[in-house]
Amino acid sequence: MKVAIVAGSKSDEEIMNAAREVLDEFGVTHKEFIASAHRSPNLTKEVAQIIEDEFDVAIVIAGLSAALPGVIAAYTNKPVLGVPVASDLMGLDALFSIAQMPRGIPVATFGIGKKGAKNAALFAIRILSLKNPTLLERLKDKARSEEEELRKLNDM
Numbered sequence: 001m002k003v004a005i006v007a008g009s010k011s012d013e014e015i016m017n018a019a020r021e022v023l024d025e026f027g028v029t030h031k032e033f034i035a036s037a038h039r040s041p042n043l044t045k046e047v048a049q050i051i052e053d054e055f056d057v058a059i060v061i062a063g064l065s066a067a068l069p070g071v072i073a074a075y076t077n078k079p080v081l082g083v084p085v086a087s088d089l090m091g092l093d094a095l096f097s098i099a100q101m102p103r104g105i106p107v108a109t110f111g112i113g114k115k116g117a118k119n120a121a122l123f124a125i126r127i128l129s130l131k132n133p134t135l136l137e138r139l140k141d142k143a144r145s146e147e148e149e150l151r152k153l154n155d156m
C-alpha cells in the first residue's frame, strides 16, 4: 500500500506537502521523488521503474509544460494522478498539458495547486481502499465527520 509523490522541481514542495498531509492523515505509506522529464530524463525513467516495481499509485506534480506525468505514465502501468502547478499562465499551461495526453497513455488530471494535490491524494486513497476495508472505513468516517460539522453549523 504505497503511494509515490513525484514533483518536477524542488520548487513544487508546497504542493507535494499538501498531498503528503492527506496521506499522513490516513496513515498511507508514501515516498517522495524529485525528477524532471525535461532536465533529468534518465533519472525520471529510473523513478518510473521504481514506481512500476514498488508502488501502487503515483501522484505526479508539475508546472509549466508539465511533461512529467505523461512520461511517467509511459514507463509504468500503475495509475498516474497528475497535479498541475500554477505559474505565469495561472497553471492553465500545466493543466492542459497534463489533461491533453495522446491516446494510449492515460493520466488522471486534477485541479491546479494544493487543492488538486489534496484531491489527488484522496483519489489515491480511494484506489487503495478497493482492496483495503480499513482505509474505506476511514474515508467514510471522514465524510461523516465533515457532514456532522455542517449540521452543527446549521444547528441541526
Ligand SMILES: Nc1c(C(=O)O)ncn1[C@@H]1O[C@H](COP(=O)(O)O)[C@@H](O)[C@H]1O
Residues within 6 Å of the ligand: 007, 008, 009, 010, 011, 012, 035, 036, 037, 038, 039, 061, 062, 063, 064, 065, 066, 067, 068, 069, 085
Ligand atoms: N514540468 C516540469 C518538468 C517536466 O515535466 O519534466 N520539469 C520541471 N518542471 C516544472 O518546472 C517548474 C519550474 O521549475 P524550477 O522552479 O525548478 O525552475 C516546476 O513547477 C516543475 O514542476
